[in-house]
Amino acid sequence: MSEHTNHTTNIVKENGKVGAQADEIKNSNITINDYAEYSPEEKYEAAEKLLQEGVPRKARDLIDDAISKGHDGARVRFHRVLAILSKRSYRDLTAEDREQMRLSTKSPHEHTDDSWSGALDAIRELFEHFENPEIGTRHTDKKLRDLPSQQHEKIMRHLDLFITSELKDVLWTETSDEARESRFSGDRSNRVWAYFQPDPLDARVRHPVEDPLLPHDRRWAIVTSCTGTAAVGYLGWLVLTHATVLSVLAYLAMLAFGYVASRNGFEWHYRTSRLRLKEGDFFRSTSVTGSDPDGFANQVDRSFSHYFHKYCPENTNREKWLAETAGIRATLRDEIVELYRESRTGVGRVNWLIRYLTSDVKQRWQAGTLLRHRERYRVATSTKVRFSLALAALVPTTLIVLVTTVTTSVLPAVLAALVAVASTRDAVKRWLRVAVERRRFEEDQRESDRLHQERHEAYLRWKRKLETTCPSETEMEYWLHCDKVIMLDDALRHYRLAWRDIITHAFLQTPTSDAKRKRRGGPLRFSKYDVRLFLITRDGVRETNTTLDFEQGSFGRAQRGNFRFDAISSTDIIPSSGLGYTLKITLINGPTREVNVKEPDQEASTTNPNDTSERLSEIDLDAAGFTHTRHVLEGIAAEGKGWIERDPVTSDVGFTSSTDE
Template sequence: MNTHAAPPPPPPEPHEMRTDNSAGPGSVVGIQASVVHNANVYQISATDPPEKKYRTGVRYLEDGVPRKAEELFSEAMADGLDTAEVRFHWALSMFSARSDRDLTKDERARLTTAAERFVAHEDDEEYGPALGAVRELIIHRLDPSAEGIELAEKRILALPGALRERSLRHLDKVLSAATKDNVWANTKKQALLERHSGSRGHRVWAYFEADPAGPRARPAQLPHIAPGERARIAAGTLLCALTVGYLGWLTLSSAAPVAIVAYALALAAAWVTARNAFEWRYRVKRLRWEEQRRRASAANGGSDGRGFAAGVTRSFEFYFSKYRPRDHEKDWWLAETAGLRTYLRDEIVEIYRESHVSLANVVWLIRYHAIDVQKQWRAGTIDDHKVRFQIADRTKILCVLGLTILLLTVGCVIQNALQAQPAGAAVATFLAVAGGLYTARKWHRVASGRRHYIDDLYDEGRRREGRENEFRRWTQRLKDARPSEEEMETWLRSDTTILIADALEHFRISWRDVISYAVLRVPTPSASRAQERNGPLRYNSYALRLFLITEDGVREVSKVLNFETGAFNSEERNTFRFDAVSSVNVVKGADGRQNLRLTLTNGPTRDILVTKGQDLELAADDLRNPERPDTDADVEPDNPLDTSLDTTGFAPTLRILEGIAADGKNWIARGNY
């Protein structure tokens, strides 16, 4: 059992609650979320100045990608930036995460040649002493002299704090066992301090969250008016006005006071009736539409398949299930909100269905609506549309009263007009009634569409405002919580140090007993993954495998690391002799998957997953923040396979196991391990 794991942090606020290593919305068996942060930390092009190449190389070195760092340092020196600082970091990148045995003949020759040139830079006040110490170490490691190595390592231990720590960290595999034993207590103590520093348990989750797509809302649609409709409405209105005017002229010509008053009352009653009847009918239809929208079935939003729309559907079901009201069953809540989910789902699919927007970029919005609907339900405002479009008693009374007065007064006006001009009044009455009904229907359709548009504009504004507020809150939350690459690498390096410390303690050995070692850091099958653009892939769950090589054989320890909390579990230990290793080979799949196959003479063949094809596909696709423009076309993405293998510790592990499989214990006698 691991005794160094800190207690798990308290649960985050509801908006950020996560389910570790479980199948979330849209997930399939295998590695889960794929996130690429579009930061500029690792972006470099051939035309960049050497200073930028050097700074980017330092970033790669400190973040666990030394081979890429060495490449950039070499380019910077070739471009004219040849200083003690650059050469010092170049030397560290050559030795970082590998031993003498891992160096090729060409690399050894380059180191020997470079060491001779270091002398010219050793007068540098800041980096000169460090460069001199590394020069001596190179000379005596490649042409071993116990006394010379000891003096070189003493010079390294005498360096100022930051340079000393950096040198010890990157020269770890070429330092003598005696020196490592001397500094091991401090190394372990530092790892324990750094392992949970910076509120790790409350922040790592943010690294695996995608950058949110900007807030959008489906725009309200202007009502469609068919071609010629306006002309027909104008013609009907004109006809109605002429006929009503003609009846008014007949009424005035008759000089009958009662008929004149009735005509005036009829006009007023017609206005009041039309206004309130429209309001009544519109509210009834709008309320019916709102109810239908909320009660519609969610069956049409299929969740089968792997497309964006299917993923959005599954995400809505997942988050509405997760953030349902207390004391209510999942099935009841999903049925209760089926129509509303379908409406929101269709809107999000419509406004975000673009090639550069992935499901991960809109999960924040889906989660927001799931929580918002639950809050509305608890506050009793989920049906506030019933209050908003409720028909007032005043509207009903005015409509009925106006219609009653209209019918009574119109009868009086028509009777008076027929007495004055029977034929003309009859024709005018017929045209007024027919034209009025026709025009009223046309006007109602146009006015209703316009009113619907105004109400939709109001709803759009409310949705947009809520989403913008949540976007600002969530973006700031991610900005405050998301760890830097340096922090992520520091935590992982500290976890690895504690893994080694536990193994040394368990097997009761010291560094003086360890001839060589290798650590393989690979993701678990259910791990979420993320990376800065062109940076190393990082996971929220690792399978760490340590190989300690001693005179007595190989000690192997494997543990599963929950990277978000720093807790170890599922520990396995194995010990086998040198002659027990029958063969070691790498099995490569067509999709980029790589397995390290270890065969023991007294046991079954073991396949150790190193990289998955999905990992390489993710890095090659280089998903970007959908709200940012593409980067400069001159910026070339790194080879994802090289970067991935560099950070797993695959190369040194393979060389050690291949050497043991080929030579057995004689591998030790050959030296250069």
């Protein structure tokens, strides 16, 4: 049997890093909703949620659609502006974006005079400052500070790249302090793990299969039983025709002893065969192995080995525990491989069941009931005694009957005896097979139903735990935002820079090679990131690179470097296979640095035609900070320090001003 596996493989050159690659995408807003049936109000609500989850492009499209259908207002315009500016600096805006900003923020008094209008007015003044630097930001600073916390927090979070210079110096202490206080909010350390858990597959069990030859055996058993009964009946008639007390008693005793021997012999045979079968489940040395070391069968094998090591009972010798459970471990392993061995099934989706089975074995081992089948199928001494005595008595009584009938009528008696022996022997053999198989099937069916019920209950418990533990997209995005704020604050402190010294900054976050990955509604997220921070100042570029363990909320040791603008020999953006890019930074006196940013696997992409692979790739690249970082580094590589003095967007051509519908 061939194996199927859905593990992902990365091929990375020296000094390279993998940016994004998907094992699995769960049903989510992005992957299954095209919002075609949504009302304008529902589209706006979905857009606001997507914005908080870190998907500004999709949010902007939905808000534009809602506005075009008449759903408008200060709150709607405020979030539209956030969607335009989120994860972008002023230099990232196209001429069309700037025109849309002017249209969205002008005439704020047309909207209700509430906190949303005030927030929109503050963004308008901030935007006007970038349009005309001679306009100061003193009043804007006061407006931002006076905003209610909801609007203030959203502006500081989404306009992180947009707000710079002295204004950000004033607000930064508050922003960084809040990030340090909130990065572990919502019990982050005990919940993030659930986000990256694969969607569990439901409980499955082996269903007993009835022997297909059973009907055939039953038919022949009836035929031979009728023949044997007729032959034995004829012998009885011969006994009665020349009746003596001894012969009649012998005949009746033969029938009685035959019944007792058959009944107890069946019980002995059934229990012995079942015990032998069950012992095979607990005492075996080998299991099915796969040729592919990364195949599903070997993944299951490693998972069972891991959990049996992990769940070793307390105060128990580990080697003894593993030796005594080796057989049942192999049996359970083969069962899981058989039940779940299918295309695109990873072991992560059945690890919950492997843990449950391991825990069940541990509990039975501790309670001394792991081998309870031995007691269940032990043959009682009384059964053995009754069978032996009945068989011993059956032989002489049968001989008496045969002698009596032969002396009466030799040829008919001999023929009847031969037919009786042959037919009875075949009938007993076939009825024994039928009875054993029927009892085995009924017993296995009850056992299968019981196991399925227990496993399904364990599955529901695991599902409930994931549902109650798993953080929302909004929480995940906020925690990542806090982590980046702290990393940025540490870099500013290390380099002793104030925001007035920073022209712009850029984050580029890519997964580490051992990172878990998951998409649950927003961009593809990872359990571990390799985060690069570029601080662009008038004197050059400061770079900080560190590892972020997102599950634990901890940073690795930071690697820092800096280089002048004229030290960058080239910055190349090379399209890789599919929809990804490779960022190559070459310094005059240094090696070429490569960061590979890859799109999700095609197999993991959505089936919704409105969310194509290109769309998902854009979302993931934006989330990684690739779009903004590319824009900054390409500008520096092309123009050097001159890039600082020039606004690269004012030269956009071919744009025609438009108005909102």
